[in-house]
Every structure is written in C-alpha cells, then in structure tokens.
Amino acid sequence: MEIPFSEAYRIKMVEPIHKSTREQREQWIKQAHYNLFSLKSSQVFIDVLTDSGTGAMSDRQWSGMMLGDESYAGASSFQNLKDAVEKICTFPLVIPTHQGRAAENVLYSATLKEGDIVPGNSHFDTTKGHIEFRKAVAVDCTIDAASNTELELPFKGEMDLNKLEDCFKKYPKEQIPMCVLTVTNNTAGGQPVSMKNVRETSELCHKYGIPLQIDGARFAENAYFIKMREEGYADKSIKEIVREMLSYADIMTMSSKKDAVVNMGGFLAMRDEELYHKCSMYAVMNEGFLTYGGMNGRDMNALAIGLDENTEFDMLDTRIRQVAYLGSKLDEYGVPYQRPAGGHAIFLDAKKILTHVPKEQFIAQTLGIELYLEAGIRGVEIGSILADRDPKTGENRYPKLELLRLAIPRRTYTNNHMDVIAAACKNVYDRRESITRGYVITRELPVLRHFTVELEPAK
Ligand code: F0G
Secondary structure: OOOOOOOOOOOOOOOOOOOOHHHHHHHHHHOOOOHHHHHHHHHOEEOOOOOOOHHHHOOHHHHHHHOOOOOOOHHHHHHHHHHHHHHHHHEEEHHHHHHHHHHHHHHHHHHOOOOOOOEEOOOOOOHHHHHHOOEEEEEEEEOHHHHHOOOOOOOOOOOOOHHHHHHHHHOOOOHHOOOOEEOOEOOOOOOOHHHHHHHHHHHHHHOOOEEEEEEEOOHHHHHHHHHHHHHOOOOHHHHHHHHHHOOOOOOOOOEOOOOOOOOOOOOEEEHHHHHHHHHHHHHHHHHHOOOOOOOOOHHHHHHHHHHHHOOOOHHEEEEEEEHHHHHHHHHHHOEOOOOOOOOOOOEEHHHHHHOOHHHHHHHHHHHHHHHHHHOOOEEEEEEOOOOOEEEOOOOOOOOOOOOOEEEEOOOOHHHHHHHHEEEEEEHHOOHHOOOOOOOEEOOOOOOOOOOOOEEEEEE
C-alpha cells in the first residue's frame, strides 16, 4: 500500500476551543452588529478570518524568542533579521516595521504624492487604502481570467502585461512611483503568479524606468506553486525559486504574519540606498529606530527563523495540501469557490451560492453570517463592503466578485477542522434558496470600513 501523506511536524502544545449553540450565536452576532470582526474569539469555534498572525510558531522560533536582544540600537536580533532577508530574499537593505501595512506606510510616505498612479495586480486593501489616502490612484491590471471563478488556471493571479503597458504609456514615468506585484494574489483568491510573469513584469517596469515593488506577504507559497506548476522549476529548491523571484524586484514590502509565520511583524526591503535614506525618516517617525522599527528583538529573531523554515518544501507542502483538502471536500458537496484552491484560503463564490440576495444587501457578508450561525465558523467578506465607496463619487463599489474567504492559519487546525468547515458550507449551500435577504449598513468609516462597519438585517 502506498504510504499516505501526513503533516511535516508533530504537536507540542494545544489550545482548547469551544462549541456554542445556534441560539448563542444569533445573540452574539446581533450584539456584534453583524460584523464578524466584532465577535469575541471565544464566540468563534473555527476561526478562518485570516491566516495573518494566526499560525503556530515552531520550537525553534520559540527558542529564538528567548535569545532576543532588546537593545535599542544595533541589536543582534536585527542583524539576524537583516542576514535572513539578504540571504533568503536577496535585499541588502531592510527596515523592520510592526506589520505589512506599516511597511506600506513608510514606503508610500516617502514616495507617493497626490495624483500619482500605482498599477498592480489586485492591490490588497491596506495597500490600496494607503495609496488612496494620499490621493493617488491604484490601477488594477490583473488578468481578466482572475474574475471567472470557474476557470482552472495554474497562475490565475497574474499581471496583465498589456494593461500594465497601456498604463505606462498613458501616464508619464514621473507620475508612476512604482508598480506593485502581489504574490500570491490574495484579493484574486490566493492565486499565484508564474516566474515568467514576475520576470516579464519586471522587464516591462524597467523598460519604462519604473521600480517594481513585490508585496511578498505570501512569497513562499507563490514559490511552492512555481515549483509544482511551472516548467523548469520542479527540481529547484523553494529557496532557489524565492531568490530568483525576488531578485526581479527593486522593493519588497512584507507582512511577516503570513509566510514568515510570526504573530506580529513586517519589513520593508530594497536595493537603492537613496530610497532607503528617504524611507528611514518616516520609519523613525512612525515605527521606531531603524534596527527595531516597531518590533521586539525577540520577535525579529522569530521572524528570521520563520523566513528560513517556511522556505522549506515540506512546510509549504503540508500547508497548501490542507487548503486543497478543504477544496476537495467542497467539490464533493458541489459548493462553488474560486478555482483552483488558493495557497492560503478558499474563496467561496457568494454570488453563485446566495443567488436571491441583492448586491445592495452585501451578498458575501450575508454568506459569512450564515456560516457563522451554522457552526461558529468565522470567514471574511471580500466583496462590496471591503471595496469601500468610490472616493470621488461616494457611491458603493460593487466588484465583479463577491467572495467569502476562509483563510487557513498555518499549522493551527487539523483536517478534522476542515471537515467541519466543509460540512457547514454544505448545509448553508443546501438551504440557499431560503436565504433571500441580506443586510444594510447603519454605520461606517470612510476608509477600510469593513473592520468596523455596523449592519442590520434588511427589511
Ligand atoms: N499585503 C497583502 C497581500 C496582505 O494580504 C496583507 C494583509 C497586507 C499586505 C498587510 O499586512 O496585515 O501585516 O498589515 N492581509 C491580512 C489578511 C490582513 O487577512 O489577508 P498586515
């Protein structure tokens, strides 16, 4: 008999979680104004709100925490981080930040001005938020295929080079401070970008004299997909693939809470010294001195170790197979999601599930609430609430896709938990015809409203 697949780790510490009744959940979600972010974690049974900062660190990472150097300046922990970023990610200059959006804040404070254009492949919401907050414009150049949830493409998160070149032709280079390539493409469903596309995006940017920024939150997962799916990479190690991929970029922003498997942290890395000096001022003002930038010494140690460990094949194989396993259970039950299964998450296709809920009543949010009521599972809406209002017209934006993301934390849940999630999805799917009403907003903020929005059931 063939020996089946199993996880590339064993478990040393556990954290109890608790089930609840449907009546309790009805009460709790009402008290939370129908915003899943406002629930207490104790009110959630399986939390797939995000894979950000929710992973289980390794014994090596925890031991690195004990050796943290908390010196204000020149800490050895910073040196460990700097060495890891240079060795693994190829960037000689690094500024630690407290998380990914802080790296974006430092970078964009130093480089963006009103009216600037920042093209990219589905900018993540904080990236877009930071761009639009500065009255610059995020131009989406993702391939059209990304918005067809049924298409099975190996690299569905890619940049459309024609759209990108049109943008470069339309605006002068002085108005385009950078182009952002997000790997994997979170907003498009955790879909990867091929090495070919990374290289060609880089070549096009450089032809027009525009720096390429890689948003590398899930760079290691992207490298895994390149190894598994792109010709010529099967025999290369993840570390070799990562080095090649990142060598095409001039700047890297990193949310270490994802692929470096730490609970908090990020960094901004680059090659250009002038840019580094420009960014330094904003880093010192907003984050902290350049050798800690908002992180504890112990956290920088754990981050350096996490970068090393999570660029090994077995860790990534275990992780991505678990997401694929959840996808295969949903296939069994016929529940539609963005195909193929992404690196960090399954994105349920809410428009195909809740066909009777009008878009003005927030289809994906409604699905998120139903799944919570069903079994205490907390996903996150990637739809029109997240899309915010158009900054110019003030109207709601309705993206092509209404998705409910189920993001799987790294090394945190077992496949039994995946079975529970899949069964809950099936139950909601089976009673989809009876769900005809969604929700309306009663309170919201002008930017990044989804975190704090308050809703009530539509009449
Ligand atoms: N870029 C991408 C692609 C992300 O997914 C995130 C965060 C960020 C940047 C910002 O990083 O949270 O450390 O400030 N994504 C989380 C998520 C929040 O749930 O997908 P951060």
